[in-house]
Amino acid sequence: MANWARKFLYRIFCVLAMLVSVYLIVDFLVSGTFDYRIFTMFLLLTVVEIWGIIDWRRNYLLMQQKESELKLYKHYIRPLEELVKEIRAKQHEFDNHVNAILNMHLTVNDYEELVARQSAYITEVIRDDDSRRYLPLLRISDKVLAGFLYSKIVRAPSFIKTEVEVKSLEIISGISEHHLIEIVGTLVDNAYEACTKEMNRVVMELDSENDRLVFLIKNQLQGMKLKNIHRFFEKGYSTKTDSDRHGLGLYNAKMLIGRYHGEIVVSMEKMNGADFICMKVVV
Structure with missing residues (x-):
């Protein structure tokens, strides 16, 4: 028997159990007599009903999660398809360059x-073709994450220079897709918002180890004291001038990562003489 048929019959049984339980309650109230056998049957049917409600609730939440992930897939796969179309459209240009x-x-x-x-x-052709820099995103297994990151990159302010490095094409994570997008989106937004025209470099790294996603993002940040780094995840803390409107993103991201027994680490690093804030997430 198919799985859907078993679930359907089980739910019919739960409904019948509820109806019988209601009948037993009414019969007891009307007759005023107590029969331990009927009471035992009533308890058993009640347990079946409670289990049925729990099972329905679990399936309902699972269905909602699947619908949410499907919406994410449909939404963020489009930017990736646009990148593929752009690359294909440039094939003719590539042939002209080769000739x-x-x-x-x-x-x-x-x-x-x-x-x-x-x-x-050749140097001029490569420099003018921005799409080549994001080709690694096309190759990773998580297409929703790839489409999401590409959409973030192309919509970032034009003065920001984003570098992407993919160290593993097989991206595996035990976290749900929509929660993964929420966490990564918070880190990317935080890095881009910290950029200025003078400090405009952002570096992203994607890797996978022990069936977990490793996402690392670095952005230039000047004048940050080491003692303040650990305050990034405090509720309400923000380095922005309008701090009353910020200070919750990284805090919520850390709480969400904790639910999946992941970890997030923040540190400082020097690259080519510039100071970078590095945030590494493992989920």
Whole structure:
């Protein structure tokens, strides 16, 4: 018998048990007599009803979670599809660039000049093609996370330079998809909001170890004292001027990570002489 059929029959049984329980209560109230056998049957039927309610509630919550994850998939898979379309559309341009490089020897006089011109041409093509920087996101197994990160990157202020490094293509995590997006989204928003035109670098790293996602994000931040780093996750604490409207995102993210027995670590790091705040999440 199919699983859905068993659940359907079980729920019919729970309804019948409830009806019989109501009948026994009414019969007891009307007759005023107590029969331990009827009372025992009533208790058994009540246990069945309670178990049925618990089972229904669990299935209902699971169904809601699946619907939420489906909405996330439909919403964030679109940016990834747009990236794929953009790359395919540039295939024709790529063919033109290859032909230009192959025929460049017809317009130069010596080997050294050919090498120099080809190198300059290729460097310019790569620099102008921003989509190439985010190709690693296309290869990871979690397409919802990939689409979400890409949508965040392309919608960030134009002065922000985002670098993405994928260390593992198989992204595995025991956390639900919508909670994962909530946590990662908080960290990304926090990093982008801290950026200025002078301190505009953000680095993201994606990895997986021991069936857990490892997400690391770094952003430039100047003038931060080491003793204040650990206050980032305090409720209401914020480094922003309008702190009354902030200070809950990282706190809520930490609470959510704790529910899944994960961990979040914040530290300071120097890269190319600049100070970076690093936040590492393992869930």
